[in-house]
Amino acid sequence: MQTPRGAHIGLTGGIGSGKSTVARLLVERGAALIDTDAIARSLALPGGAAIEAIREAFGSDVIDSSGGLDRARMRELVFADAQAKGRLEAILHPMIGLECNRQALAASGRTTVFDVPLLAESTHWRTRVDRVLVVDCSNETQVVRVMSRSGWTREAVLAVIAQQASRERRRACADAVIHNDGLTLDELAQHVDMLLAQWAPVEQSRRSSGARPT
Structure with a gap:
């Protein structure tokens, strides 16, 4: 008998958008988090599975x-x-895909959040999640946040932003967007709670029927 799986939510957003904070809020509400950036970092640590291939x-x-x-x-x-x-x-x-699959199986039955910075650039991810949540903010907000936390120059932050998908491209693939400009942590948490409340009946219906949401 196959174990029922919970909803799969794809979470994405540009650097400095507040995506990691939203991920933490979702975990606090019972979700399992699969962080593709963290997986990538672990693969490239000393002795990591990807190191020799990277060296070659x-x-x-x-x-x-x-x-x-x-x-x-x-x-x-x-x-x-x-x-x-x-x-x-x-x-x-x-390698990231294999580890995501392993962690998703371990979280079976729970809502699972896949934190994927490159989700908007990938056709693969959009087909494997039930909902896409985009955390969005202005480019200026991104610059200010990243400079304040990392000490990067403005030019360095803008270079990273230029390498990522545009805000428009991310929003185009979204089922929901949290506009995280000027929100306090409490206000951001309220947005997360409202979103989960809106999605929960749909996800319960999908699990009962076996259908994928449209």
């Missing part, structure tokens, strides 16, 4: 003294060369 593809210059991925060096390569980004994704994405 890019050379030892991208491996730091501890034996893990030199993220600053790789970031420079990816920003300078779109083909380098594609080679890195070809190594990481299949």
